[in-house]
Amino acid sequence: MTVSHVDEDLLVHLGSVAAQVDPVPDLVLDLARLAWTTSALDAELLQLVEQTTGAPVGVRSTALQPRVLTFEGADIALDVQVEHVDGRVRLVGQVLPFPLAGGAVDVEQPDGTVVTARVDDLGGFRADGLDQRLLRIRVDLEGRRAFTTPWFAS
Amino acid sequence: MTAIPLQRPADPARPVPTRRDGREPVTPLVRRAADGDQAAWDALVERYTNLVWSVARSYRLSSSDAADVVQTTWLRLVENLGSVHDPERLPGWLATTARRECLRVLRRGGRELVGVLDDTAYDVVDELAPTLDAAMLEHERDAALWACFGQLSERCQRLLRVLMAAEPPAYAQVSEAMGMPIGSIGPTRMRCLDRLREITSAAGYDFTSALEGSRP
Numbered sequence: 581m582t583v584s585h586v587d588e589d590l591l592v593h594l595g596s597v598a599a600q601v602d603p604v605p606d607l608v609l610d611l612a613r614l615a616w617t618t619s620a621l622d623a624e625l626l627q628l629v630e631q632t633t634g635a636p637v638g639v640r641s642t643a644l645q646p647r648v649l650t651f652e653g654a655d656i657a658l659d660v661q662v663e664h665v666d667g668r669v670r671l672v673g674q675v676l677p678f679p680l681a682g683g684a685v686d687v688e689q690p691d692g693t694v695v696t697a698r699v700d701d702l703g704g705f706r707a708d709g710l711d712q713r714l715l716r717i718r719v720d721l722e723g724r725r726a727f728t729t730p731w732f733a734s
Numbered sequence: 735m736t737a738i739p740l741q742r743p744a745d746p747a748r749p750v751p752t753r754r755d756g757r758e759p760v761t762p763l764v765r766r767a768a769d770g771d772q773a774a775w776d777a778l779v780e781r782y783t784n785l786v787w788s789v790a791r792s793y794r795l796s797s798s799d800a801a802d803v804v805q806t807t808w809l810r811l812v813e814n815l816g817s818v819h820d821p822e823r824l825p826g827w828l829a830t831t832a833r834r835e836c837l838r839v840l841r842r843g844g845r846e847l848v849g850v851l852d853d854t855a856y857d858v859v860d861e862l863a864p865t866l867d868a869a870m871l872e873h874e875r876d877a878a879l880w881a882c883f884g885q886l887s888e889r890c891q892r893l894l895r896v897l898m899a900a901e902p903p904a905y906a907q908v909s910e911a912m913g914m915p916i917g918s919i920g921p922t923r924m925r926c927l928d929r930l931r932e933i934t935s936a937a938g939y940d941f942t943s944a945l946e947g948s949r950p
Contacts, residue, residue, distance in 0.1 A: 586942055587927050593941070594883065595898035597876045604787040608801045612779040615808040616772055621816055690809065713802055714809065731809045733838070 611690070618690060623718060623726040626651035626658060651729045658717065662734055669710040669734040675703040675719060686718045690731070710734060764821035778824070779808065785825060785899040786832045789911070792895035793836040794888075803835045810835075826907020829896060833911055875939050882933040890926035897923060 630650040651658045660673035671687060683699040689712040697707040699719075718728040758777070766774035786807050790800035810831050818824065883891065896908055909916035934941050 587924060590927055590930070590941055591894065591898045594879070594894065595900065597880050597883075598788070598895070598898060599784070599900075600876070601880050602787075602791055604783050604804075605797070605801065608787065608804050609779065609783055611801070611805045612783050612808040613776050615779075615805065615812050616767075616775040618809060619812050619815070625813055690805065714806060730813055731806060733806075733842070 615690070617692065618688070618731075620718065620726075620728050623728040624653050626653040626656070626727055626729050628730060628732065649729075649732055653727050656719075656727060658719070658729060660717065660729075662732075664734075665708070668708065669712075669715070671697075671705075671707045671710065671715070671717070673705050673717070675699060675705070677703070683719065683721055686720070688716050688718055688728075690714050760824050761821040764815070764818055764824060768815045768818070778811075781901050782825060782828055783808075785896070785901050785903070786828050788895045788899040789829050789832040790836055792892040793833075793840065795836060795839060799839050803832055803839060806835045807832045823903075823907055825901055825903035826910055829903050829907065829911030833913075875941075878937055878939050879934060879941060882930060882937055882939075885933050886926060886930060889922070890929060893919070893922055894926055894930075 628649060629652045631647060633645050633647045646661055646663045648659060648661045651660075655677075657676045658673060659676070660671050663670045663672065673685070675683075675685065684696050685699060685705050685707070687695045687697065687707045687710060689695075689710065691712065693712075695707045695710060697705040699705045713734055714731045715734050716729045716731045718726060720726045760778075760781075763774045763778055763781075767778060783804060786804045787800060790803040795803060807828060811828065818827070883894070886894070893908075893912060893914070896902060896912065902908070903911060905916055905919045908914070908919055912919075914922070931941060
C-alpha cells in the first residue's frame with residue numbers, strides 16, 4: 581500500500597467520523613433546498629458597491645450598529661441604512677434617481693415573507709419590524725425591468 | 735422568463751453523459767437548475783451542502799452561524815445561477831463563497847464566537863467546537879481520532895475538513911477557496927495527516943494499520 585493510499589484512507593475515515601459527529605442538520609438542508617424559491621431571474625441584480633458602519637474608527641463594529649449599504653445597477657442606485665430597534669430590524673433607504681411615480685419597494689426575507697414599503701416623492705422608503713437575518717430589497721417599476729439587491733445580512 | 739446565458743437548447747440526439755458512479759455530472763445539473771428544474775437544484779444541494787457545512791465548521795462557527803453561512807451561500811448561488819460560466823468549478827465557487835461569508839460573520843464579531851482565528855484557543859474549553867459525544871460513535875478509536883483531530887493546528891483542521899468533505903473541490907479550487915498556494919496543498923495535507931498520526935500514536939492509537947483491514 582502506498583503512502584498516498586494510507587493518507588486517502590485516513591481522510592475518508594475522518595470524513596465518515598465527521599459525518600457522525602458533526603452532520604449537516606436537516607434544517608440546513610431544507611433551507612438550502614428552499615433557497616431555490618428565491619430565484620429572481622426576471623430582475624436586474626444590483627451590486628453592493630459600498631458598506632459603511634457607524635462605528636468610530638478603531639472601535640470594532642458589531643452587528644447592532646447601524647450600517648449603510650449602497651447598491652448600484654446600470655442606471656439606478658439604492659442606499660439603505662440597517663438599524664436595530666427593539667430586537668427588530670428597520671431599513672431606511674432611498675432609491676435614486678427619484679422621483680418614482682407612486683412606487684413601492686418589497687423587502688423580502690428568505691422564508692418568503694415580504695414587507696412592502698411606500699416610496700415617497702424623493703425616493704425614500706422605510707420598512708420596520710423585520711425579523712430575519714437575511715434581507716433583500718426588490719423594486720418593481722412601471723415600464724422597466726424590476727431590480728433587486730443581493731441578499732444582505734441584517 | 736428572461737434568457738439565461740447558460741441555457742442551451744436540448745439536443746435529444748446527445749444523451750446526458752453519466753459518470754462511472756452513475757451520477758449525473760455537475761455541468762448539466764447546473765444548467766438544468768438554471769433552466770428552472772428544481773430536482774436538479776435539490777441534487778446540487780444534496781451533493782454539496784456537506785462541503786459548504788464543512789467549510790463553515792472549519793472556521794469554528796457555532797452551529798447556528800454555520801447554518802446561516804450555508805443558507806447564504808446557497809442563496810448567493812441562486813442569485814448567480816444564470817451567470818455561472820464554468821459549472822465544473824461549482825464546488826470551488828461554493829467553498830470560496832462560504833469562506834467569504836464565514837469571514838464576514840467573524841468580522842461582524844462578538845456574536846456567539848469563541849477564540850476564532852486564534853490557535854492558542856485550543857487550550858481552553860471550546861463550547862462551540864463540534865461536541866464530542868463518544869456515545870455517538872460506534873468505536874472508541876473513532877472518538878479518539880476526532881479528539882486528536884481537534885488538537886491539530888487551525889490551518890490543518892481547516893484544510894482537512896474541506897478535503898474530507900463528501901465532494902471536495904479540486905486542488906486548484908481549494909487553493910482559491912482557502913487562500914493557499916496550490917503547490918502547498920498536497921504537502922500541507924501530507925504534513926497535517928502525518929501530524930495527526932503522531933498525535934493519535936501518542937494517544938495509543940494506530941490509524942495506519944488499523945485502517946488497512948477496513949479497506950474494501
